Amino acid sequence: MTTDASDAHEAALDSARSWLLVALGVSMLTTIWGVIFTFTVYVGQLSTAFGLTDLQASSVFSITTAVFLISGGVFGVVAARFPLRSVVAVAGVGLAVAAAGLGAVDSYVGVVAAFALLGTAGGTAFIVVVSLVPQWFDAHEGTAMGITMAGNGLGVLTIPFAWLWLFERVDFRTAFAVVAGAAAVVVLLSSLVFRRPPGHSESTGTVGLDWLRGRLTDRDFVGAALGYGLLWGWYYVLSSQLVDILTTNGIDAAVAAGAFGLVGGVSIFARVGGGFVGDRLGPRTVFAACVALAAACVLVLPAVGSRPALYAVLVGFGIGNGTLAALWSPIVLTRFGADNATATVGLLNTSTAGAAFLSPLAISALRGVTGGYSVPLTILAIVTVVGVGLFYWGTAPESEQGVLERAFSIASD
Incomplete structure (x- = not known):
């Protein structure tokens, strides 16, 4: 049988x-x-x-x-x-x-x-x-x-x-x-x-309160989860407000409406390309570099007022989004193990809920206070960089943790 x-x-x-x-x-x-x-x-x-x-x-x-x-x-x-x-x-x-x-x-x-x-x-x-x-x-x-x-x-x-x-x-x-x-x-x-x-069996007996408590008291996992939530904020802001940002900059409404589609189109190729490059240069390094690129694009977005500049920024967003989607799960499972992978991925995924809820609201509120998008998007870019730093630290192999901690200590001093 x-x-x-x-x-x-x-x-x-x-x-x-x-x-x-x-x-x-x-x-x-x-x-x-x-x-x-x-x-x-x-x-x-x-x-x-x-x-x-x-x-x-x-x-x-x-x-x-x-x-x-x-x-x-x-x-x-x-x-x-x-x-x-x-x-x-x-x-x-x-x-x-x-x-x-x-x-x-x-x-x-x-x-x-x-x-x-x-x-x-x-x-x-x-x-x-x-x-x-x-x-x-x-x-x-x-x-x-x-x-x-x-x-x-x-x-x-x-x-x-x-x-x-x-x-x-x-x-x-x-x-x-x-x-x-x-x-x-x-x-x-x-x-x-x-x-x-057929014949697939799930070993969920170990997924209980003890397993959950272990994850939530693991400093590295918590750091990675917090960073993962922070580094996604830019995507949710673009999903909800990109057209308004671009039309405020003088971009035609029809062009602005199709802009997010270009981000999606580029991200399709970036998912494959990001995985290919990550296999050769190291997934965490490629991941961090591409999210940093997205943060840079967020920073310059308020100044985009022409189509050539717009398309360059959208390509940057597409690369960041595609690489994010392709590499985050392999990075997490490599660091924290493939046992109960669905539960680990699902738990980490909930960390982005805060960013998804707060980021668009915070950008709207800050825009109302400052009268424009420059200050809100500058803050968003900084938050994104902090997020990728936390994720990079939290998913580092245990052998690298001491080195990274000393580097962060020196930077904070």
Whole structure:
């Protein structure tokens, strides 16, 4: 019996069904990222439709991304305790209810409720995809994950054009129902075939309060988690406010609306290229360099007023985003071990919830106080550099910890 199960498991790996799950994963991530993380494209339409202030609109995105990350992170810790098909189906229903629900509400509270449900359902579907696909591969695991994660970039590359096309023809509520409804359909169809490979067993007995306490009292893990949350803040600000930043700089609104799509397009290639270069130069070094590049782009963003400068900055953001997505998980699992990998990745992922919630709100509030984006984005760039420094320190091999601590001590003195 054991031999039969083992044979079935080996036969399932790298099979046609494995690649079907990759295709469905790409479709799920494309539509989910497209409806949530292109917020900057439709925030103006949302604000007009529901009479929201700038701060209220920013809070909608902050709440959505926060629950997206928290729900995904929590599910990552307890993923093996649930049958995947039913979880994916429930996530699809949640997306459908959010798509329809926005058409039935007429207040800020109602908008927040609809988007919170959207984030919860989307985050749950996301963590299922990124934790399930590797289980179905052996020889082609890296390639499969690279292709699957390209769905994030495809979402922000293609869906903005769908928003713009719809806005020329229908009102915002209808457009949202179409895009979010498409995501719901994809997730519901995926639920029909999503399951773990035959003979796969989850060793979740060690994932309990003791395991969680051990992670949360591990200084290196806490440092890496705090840094990881801080270094993502720039991405959430761009997701919610890039169009406003660029139009404030005098960039044409149509060009600004497509700008975030270019970031996604570049990030697709950066996911593959970042992994390739990271294998040769060291993933932590490449990771830190590319996030520092993104921080530099944040710093100069308020001064961007021409298309050539804009495109150069967007390429920098795409490289930073793609490299982030490609390298963070291998870095974390190399440092903290692959045992209970889904739980470790899920727990770390929750650290970004604070950045997702606070960054757009803080930038909006600081802009109101200072009257522009220069000061807020300068602070954001500094926070990003601090974040990558903490992440780099927290994920350093134990043999390097003493050297880094002495270096930080000298720098602080």
